[in-house]
Amino acid sequence: MSERILISNARLVDPASGRDEAGAIGIDGERIAIVAAGVNDPRLRDFDATRTIDGRGAVLIPGLVDLAARLGEPGHEHAGLLESELAAAVAGGVTSLVCPPDTDPVLDEPGLVEMLKFRARNLNLARLYPLGALTRGLAGEALTEMAELSEAGCIGFGQADVAIRDTLVLHRALQYAATFGYSVWLRPNDAWLGNGVAAKGPLATRLGLSGVPVLAETIALATIFELVRDTGASVHLSRLSSAAGVDLVRRAKAEGLPVTCDVSIHQLHLIDVDIGYFDASMRLVPPLRQQRDRDAIRAGLADGTIDALVSDHTPIAEDAKHLPFAEADPGATGLELLLGAALKWGASAKLDLVRTLAAVTSRPATLLAARSPRAIESAAGLREGALADLCLFDPEEAWTVGPETLRSRSHHTPFARHEMPGRVRCTLVAGAVAYRAAG
Numbered sequence: 001m002s003e004r005i006l007i008s009n010a011r012l013v014d015p016a017s018g019r020d021e022a023g024a025i026g027i028d029g030e031r032i033a034i035v036a037a038g039v040n041d042p043r044l045r046d047f048d049a050t051r052t053i054d055g056r057g058a059v060l061i062p063g064l065v066d067l068a069a070r071l072g073e074p075g076h077e078h079a080g081l082l083e084s085e086l087a088a089a090v091a092g093g094v095t096s097l098v099c100p101p102d103t104d105p106v107l108d109e110p111g112l113v114e115m116l117k118f119r120a121r122n123l124n125l126a127r128l129y130p131l132g133a134l135t136r137g138l139a140g141e142a143l144t145e146m147a148e149l150s151e152a153g154c155i156g157f158g159q160a161d162v163a164i165r166d167t168l169v170l171h172r173a174l175q176y177a178a179t180f181g182y183s184v185w186l187r188p189n190d191a192w193l194g195n196g197v198a199a200k201g202p203l204a205t206r207l208g209l210s211g212v213p214v215l216a217e218t219i220a221l222a223t224i225f226e227l228v229r230d231t232g233a234s235v236h237l238s239r240l241s242s243a244a245g246v247d248l249v250r251r252a253k254a255e256g257l258p259v260t261c262d263v264s265i266h267q268l269h270l271i272d273v274d275i276g277y278f279d280a281s282m283r284l285v286p287p288l289r290q291q292r293d294r295d296a297i298r299a300g301l302a303d304g305t306i307d308a309l310v311s312d313h314t315p316i317a318e319d320a321k322h323l324p325f326a327e328a329d330p331g332a333t334g335l336e337l338l339l340g341a342a343l344k345w346g347a348s349a350k351l352d353l354v355r356t357l358a359a360v361t362s363r364p365a366t367l368l369a370a371r372s373p374r375a376i377e378s379a380a381g382l383r384e385g386a387l388a389d390l391c392l393f394d395p396e397e398a399w400t401v402g403p404e405t406l407r408s409r410s411h412h413t414p415f416a417r418h419e420m421p422g423r424v425r426c427t428l429v430a431g432a433v434a435y436r437a438a439g
Helices: 042-046 082-091 110-123 146-152 167-180 202-207 215-231 243-255 265-269 291-303 335-348 353-358 362-371 373-379
Strands: 004-014 019-028 031-037 051-054 059-062 064-066 094-099 127-130 183-186 234-237 259-264 308-310 390-394 423-429 432-436
Touching: 004 031, 004 353, 004 390, 019 042, 019 353, 031 042, 064 335, 064 362, 082 094, 082 110, 082 335, 082 423, 082 432, 094 335, 094 362, 094 423, 110 127, 110 146, 146 167, 167 183, 167 215, 167 234, 215 234, 215 243, 215 259, 234 362, 243 259, 243 291, 259 265, 259 291, 265 291, 265 308, 265 335, 291 335, 308 335, 308 362, 335 353, 353 362
Parallel strands: 004 051, 004 059, 064 094, 094 127, 183 234, 234 259, 259 308
Antiparallel strands: 004 019, 019 031, 059 390, 390 423, 423 432
């Protein structure tokens, strides 16, 4: 039997509509039945709630949408499990997420996609939208059966962090995707220039680390944009890292090319000097760049050049991080940090909550919906009739990142021991309480 939930006395913030006011929301089953401003709406008196959640002092927003999160399954269960990582997602207020295809085995067969979707659906936690592999085994040679993968539930196709070396193959992939209306997700990185472990610059030189030049990103972007001009394919660019890259995307959008992009919480807040003395928690892909790059990324996210902020959640096993910097596996846990990272950025940029939270709610939701009819409900926001995917958080309560506060199976993060703003009180997915904070 479905519940009728009343969330009262909350501050309602909906970036999709610009709403920011005190009010209440009534949920009937999977959907929002009432959105009431204040407490005097007569419909609230007639709403027979089976459960009431007091939102006093808290902000109620649409659930966060994360466009880049690895979950450990299949193939990396030693680092994370679907159950543990989706539990981490809802603990962070994330109700919808996109996972890349670089699982083991790679998501290049419909059966694997169907199994992953089935497992996620049965957990009744966050919604999972998988990306299918663009090429078989991510080898960059033969294209996958995109039609079959789309039928199995893939919302787009990509290569994760594996660059396609053969431009002819990428051209054919974009031609095929454009013909059938599929979206392609690419991280811009030249296959020959982008093999280092740190950003090219004085720090990498001083530490003796192999460097990745900005050219690795900009050359890849220039190639992608030329192919988009020729094919008309819709391309999403994952995890920009440089000021020059942001500028190229800004120009491409001004030209009208069908491209969107995102950036990770790591590139938004950290720079190469944070590596310190070979801190392996800072071993990330793409690598952390200089302050001018971070400043450009922050400005690009604020002005809309960058469409979304992502967690780039990548659970890493203990023994894979406790190695010399260049040998450690790249990646970090991030699902539970996405909200706090957004709030921290918004405060430093002096943005209001509506503009701040748009980067993790309405903007990625709209992007996802535009690229996949399967995900159209995620863009609904706080409106009557919409799916009740919601996050209730306390903006004044800070929390410290650490093993005792993270639900992800992996605790490796550059933000360990950092204080984060915004403690999630409750997360609802399709009207059901998927997470509620203790106390």
